[in-house]
Amino acid sequence: MPSLLQPLPPNLSFAPPRTRVRPSPPAHNSTTISPRSTTTFAVKNTKTKNEDDYHSTLKALNSQGRFPRKSLGQHYMLSSSINEQLAGVADIKEGDVVLEIGPGTGSLTNVLVNAGATVLAIEKDPHMAALVRKRFPDTHRVKVLEEDFTKCHIHSHLVSLLRCKKSPDGESQYAKVVSNIPFNISTDVVKLLLPMGDIFSEVVLLLQEETATRMVELSLRTSEYRPVNIFINFYSDPEFKFKVPRSNFFPQPKVDAAVVKFRLKQAADYPSVSSIKSFFSMVNSAFTGKRKMLRRSLQHICTSLEIEAALENVGLPATSRPEELTLDDFVKLHTVITKI
Numbered sequence: 653m654p655s656l657l658q659p660l661p662p663n664l665s666f667a668p669p670r671t672r673v674r675p676s677p678p679a680h681n682s683t684t685i686s687p688r689s690t691t692t693f694a695v696k697n698t699k700t701k702n703e704d705d706y707h708s709t710l711k712a713l714n715s716q717g718r719f720p721r722k723s724l725g726q727h728y729m730l731s732s733s734i735n736e737q738l739a740g741v742a743d744i745k746e747g748d749v750v751l752e753i754g755p756g757t758g759s760l761t762n763v764l765v766n767a768g769a770t771v772l773a774i775e776k777d778p779h780m781a782a783l784v785r786k787r788f789p790d791t792h793r794v795k796v797l798e799e800d801f802t803k804c805h806i807h808s809h810l811v812s813l814l815r816c817k818k819s820p821d822g823e824s825q826y827a828k829v830v831s832n833i834p835f836n837i838s839t840d841v842v843k844l845l846l847p848m849g850d851i852f853s854e855v856v857l858l859l860q861e862e863t864a865t866r867m868v869e870l871s872l873r874t875s876e877y878r879p880v881n882i883f884i885n886f887y888s889d890p891e892f893k894f895k896v897p898r899s900n901f902f903p904q905p906k907v908d909a910a911v912v913k914f915r916l917k918q919a920a921d922y923p924s925v926s927s928i929k930s931f932f933s934m935v936n937s938a939f940t941g942k943r944k945m946l947r948r949s950l951q952h953i954c955t956s957l958e959i960e961a962a963l964e965n966v967g968l969p970a971t972s973r974p975e976e977l978t979l980d981d982f983v984k985l986h987t988v989i990t991k992i
């Protein structure tokens with residue numbers, strides 16, 4: 653069986669970085685590292701204290717003799733100040749329980765632990781999981797699970813961790829999620845986490861910028877408007893926090909990133925529908941078939957005449973298409989249709 657991560661070929665090991673200090677402005681510099689003379693990874697506008705992260709990230713990778721794997725979305729964060737901002741967005745403080753998906757070299761984990769959190773870190777890459785375990789030997793502060801997040805039973809892991817942390821007055825505590833996740837599992841992560849308002853109060857994710865914008869902006873009446881927008885707003889209040897230029901990652905991705913904070917709703921605050929499963933089944937059907945009118949795409953639920961009547965009943969034109977309906981409109985339509 654080939655190793656999950658390919659060892660660095662000898663001619664592709666990371667060379668010691670060359671550092672150029674710009675004379676102006678004095679507080680900022682530009683550091684350039686060349687794994688090969690033909691390839692250049694540059695970190696611009698990072699403050700002097702972030703150089704540590706830059707060097708330690710490469711040192712950690714070198715210590716494993718590993719080259720970042722594209723299939724695992726391994727773009728490591730080089731700026732400790734961005735990691736601190738991520739923790740700040742989630743307001744991490746002493747005693748918090750935090751889930752981190754994909755800790756990588758543990759640079760964000762370190763910031764979370766320094767802020768006082770207990771971290772449950774889930775890492776798919778066995779080499780990186782071993783690295784994080786070695787870096788944080790205190791298993792009371794950092795618990796590392798070597799698993800694929802999209803397949804693990806996160807709910808049971810978190811529930812037992814939170815039970816140990818229950819406050820003396822018996823009040824339940826909520827965990828938080830803070831993660832720089834691989835871009836290719838963003839939608840899966842959001843779909844898994846947002847309905848968990850019973851254990852998480854907020855989910856702070858570093859996402860591809862385009863995905864972040866699409867998840868937060870409603871884009872009603874555009875082809876960008878999808879069932880996932882209905883899903884996100886059903887379970888949370890999303891907020892675009894800040895953009896992260898691609899130059900802050902190693903290796904540098906082809907796109908910029910951005911931080912989104914999802915404040916999770918609790919079940920009592922979800923829009924009132926008779927069945928969440930049947931609601932999302934209707935929403936998904938509504939969006940099948942590009943630019944189809946609802947009176948056609950929902951025909952498997954009831955007749956077109958009944959759908960037209962239901963649309964008019966909730967104050968919408970009989971010719972409505974899914975991209976014209978807000979979450980509230982879908983909720984009202986579902987209520988009327990399920991009574992037919």
Ligand SMILES: C[S@@+](CC[C@H](N)C(=O)[O-])C[C@H]1O[C@@H](n2cnc3c(N)ncnc32)[C@H](O)[C@@H]1O
Nearest residue numbers: 724727728729754755756775776777800801832
């Ligand atoms: C974008 S890197 C971020 C690493 C680190 N958090 C940082 O900020 O430098 C994504 C990390 O997620 C891990 N990963 C990829 N797919 C995963 C999955 N399905 N479950 C858990 N971890 C995964 C990768 O191995 C990698 O360490």
